[in-house]
Amino acid sequence: MKFTELNLPEAVLKGVAEVGFTELTPVQEETIPIALSGKDVAAQAQTGTGKTAAFLVSLFTRLLTSGKRTSNNPRALIMAPTRELVVQIVEDAKGLGAHCPIKVQAIFGGMDYDKQRQALKDGVDIIVATPGRLIDYAKQRVFTFDRIEALVIDEADRMFDMGFIKDLRYILRKLPDFEHRQTMLFSATLSPRVRELAYEFMDLAERVEILPEQVTAERVEQLLYHASRREKFPLLMGLLKKELDAERVLVFVNTKREAEYLTERLKANDLKAAVISGDIPQNKRMRILADFKEGKLTFLVATDVASRGIHIDAVSHVINYDLPQDPEDYVHRIGRTARAGALGKAISFADEDLVFHLPDIEEYIGRKIPSRFPEEDDFFWDYKRGAPRKKAPPAHAKPAAAAAKAKKPRRRGKPRSDGKPSA
Incomplete structure (x- = not known):
């Protein structure tokens, strides 16, 4: 189905055409007609399948047809689990x-x-938010939820994972009753907890489930290399020399410390790389993501926690430098490429420690990942070594300042004139 076949306002169709959308993805074809009819929707769809466009097109159509804003209070609310996802949704909204x-x-x-x-x-029509600060403003009565006509909960399963359920319930209870608003819920998995949320706060939602063979991951070319920990970096460098079309690469590791170390090694070899970790200030995180989107960076190294909400088009390669320990994370990672029907490549390294997680991953995705042992010409050993890896202090070791303080002799007061020690 094409977007022109839907009964959309001319202003929405112009935005859709300008961002280059013509045909609907499976999740869009299933959910948009339901949403346009005014019904609630609970949709299960993997990231990268076009669900952001699905709910934005539906929201814009509803707000345009229901009239202009009559007060400064918002008319629609989109909830998302991460700051990066909020920013991405707003950027998509600007285009559409x-x-x-x-x-x-x-x-x-x-x-x-x-x-x-x-x-x-000053007044807005649509708020796109993470729960915390939104609740803060609401409690200060900066705005009210009274005029909300439509609610979207994006990545609901991630919200549960990240502990937002209490905040989410608080917001839902402040909204108009579900009979007086439209609610759209999108989630990678419709777990019992997500379904409970749907049944409690939605009005007989139409359930949409996109089958695995329809999700974007099926358009990812997957390959796994069996390599030791020592061989992984020279293998990565060798593959990069062969993969000349690797223009925008997401590299996943399992720990923040490994992410920082790997980024420094890439930089030492004159590769444009940056690391995304949870303790980086938000302004800097946004600059890094903007540089990655604009092609100023070729490599973005991230852990699973820090990568939540990274939705970037035209990621040519995803590299699992560390094989994930959670099978769901594997699907989440490779879903960063091949977005909205495009093609992509996912390359994984299974070392002697992490290879034991491979059977669980293959069982979860329902198939074997094509694998091979690297040939000698796959490696590039003549790379720049960079700074040596910093050794992690033993768990029982005291910080240097604390150790020095402990060794420092306790200062005693000067003797008093009567010869007795001072207090």
């Missing part, structure tokens, strides 16, 4: 809604508090 007189505002922590507060006071 370029010709719509609809104001979209991002609300999340780590950015200018007063600026976001003032934007809400």
